[in-house]
Amino acid sequence: MALHPIISFLTQETCFADHLSLQVALDRKTSFKCNAQAAAVFSPTHVDEVGLFLQKTAQAGFYYLQDFHVLGKGSNLLFRDGGYPGCLIDLTRLNKIETIAKDQVWKLDAQAGVGMGRLLQLLRKDAYTGFEFVFGIPGSIGGGIRMNAGTPDGWFSQVLTQVQGFDAYGTYFTQAVGEDDFLYRDFPFGTDKIITGGSFVFAKSTSEIVEKKIALAKVKRDRQPLSYPNFGSVFKNPKPAFAGALIEEVGLKGYRLGDAQISEQHANFMINHGKARFVDVEALIQTAQEKISQEKNIYLETEVHILGEA
Ligand SMILES: Cc1cc2nc3c(=O)[nH]c(=O)nc-3n(C[C@H](O)[C@H](O)[C@H](O)COP(=O)(O)OP(=O)(O)OC[C@H]3O[C@@H](n4cnc5c(N)ncnc54)[C@H](O)[C@@H]3O)c2cc1C
Numbered sequence: 001m002a003l004h005p006i007i008s009f010l011t012q013e014t015c016f017a018d019h020l021s022l023q024v025a026l027d028r029k030t031s032f033k034c035n036a037q038a039a040a041v042f043s044p045t046h047v048d049e050v051g052l053f054l055q056k057t058a059q060a061g062f063y064y065l066q067d068f069h070v071l072g073k074g075s076n077l078l079f080r081d082g083g084y085p086g087c088l089i090d091l092t093r094l095n096k097i098e099t100i101a102k103d104q105v106w107k108l109d110a111q112a113g114v115g116m117g118r119l120l121q122l123l124r125k126d127a128y129t130g131f132e133f134v135f136g137i138p139g140s141i142g143g144g145i146r147m148n149a150g151t152p153d154g155w156f157s158q159v160l161t162q163v164q165g166f167d168a169y170g171t172y173f174t175q176a177v178g179e180d181d182f183l184y185r186d187f188p189f190g191t192d193k194i195i196t197g198g199s200f201v202f203a204k205s206t207s208e209i210v211e212k213k214i215a216l217a218k219v220k221r222d223r224q225p226l227s228y229p230n231f232g233s234v235f236k237n238p239k240p241a242f243a244g245a246l247i248e249e250v251g252l253k254g255y256r257l258g259d260a261q262i263s264e265q266h267a268n269f270m271i272n273h274g275k276a277r278f279v280d281v282e283a284l285i286q287t288a289q290e291k292i293s294q295e296k297n298i299y300l301e302t303e304v305h306i307l308g309e310a
Pocket residue numbers: 031069070071072073074075076077091112136137138139140141142143144145146147148149150151190193194195196224226230231232233305
């Protein structure tokens with residue numbers, strides 16, 4: 001297969017050499033352990049390096065979302081079997097948390113690569129509330145902002161006050177945000193941006209309250225098939241219905257193709273028994289969509305983002 005032009009460009013630019021890896025297996029970069037490769041992964045350690053990457057690639061005529069893409073912790077991403085031909089910007093090394101003020105509320109800035117679980121543990125230790133809903137979500141702050149990650153008990157949009165990042169040409173922005181800027185599993189402003197961090201506010205509470213909320217979240221997580229690689233919910237819930245219940249009602253719970261299977265434990269999860277191929281995952285997704293459309297007259301929209309070549 002011919003090399004994507006962005007790969008030749010990046011390998012010739014010496015300023016990227018320290019943080020550029022070629023032919024990167026994506027099983028370690030995705031929670032589903034996708035059996036594919038990325039032609040290149042750029043892993044910046046400083047926000048300025050992200051800006052430089054964007055400016056230089058834009059000047060050379062490459063486009064965000066076409067020639068390169070952002071990777072958080074890969075817990076909501078699937079790659080087609082042919083892999084990703086361009087460059088992924090892996091933001092997980094941008095992982096600083098900075099306190100702005102800490103009293104009755106804790107105001108802090110967290111970079112895109114900070115794990116949601118790490119921030120939750122920090123808040124838990126000092127009994128600040130508002131982030132317990134992320135318990136068990138294996139994503140990054142950047143991915144959480146982009147996806148407005150959450151559960152019925154809370155969403156990113158409820159604790160975020162500002163988002164920082166770059167547009168596709170490498171111009172830095174800070175953007176104040178409120179709940180109205182977000183949708184269910186979406187942050188429209190962030191669609192064509194590279195988010196490098198967010199500012200959050202959490203209220204002081206008591207350990208008893210925080211632990212109670214975490215215990216409730218844990219009960220829900222115990223119903224999920226977490227012993228297998230998965231990518232969280234396959235479909236968005238078509239409110240007021242639940243995707244998992246619909247899949248179960250049309251008899252697809254446990255349906256398996258190759259190493260990909262609709263979980264027997266939770267029908268809106270798909271699990272990887274080892275070497276699941278994207279074509280099998282895709283066929284399971286399409287089968288569920290078709291059956292539910294025919295039998296229930298409801299269209300299920302995928303929640304997971306899909307990248308790469310067939
Ligand atoms: C076991 C399990 C449970 C889950 N439970 C939940 C849940 O309860 N609620 C929920 O909402 N989700 C859940 N998820 C899905 C997933 O964890 C979330 O969507 C999470 O926010 C994704 O973060 P990430 O860092 O892994 O993003 P990735 O999967 O790496 O990326 C997701 C998308 O966001 C984009 N993106 C990532 N980072 C950035 C950035 N910095 N700037 C711009 N774009 C970016 C990517 O390009 C991609 O399009 C679950 C997943 C698993 C595996």
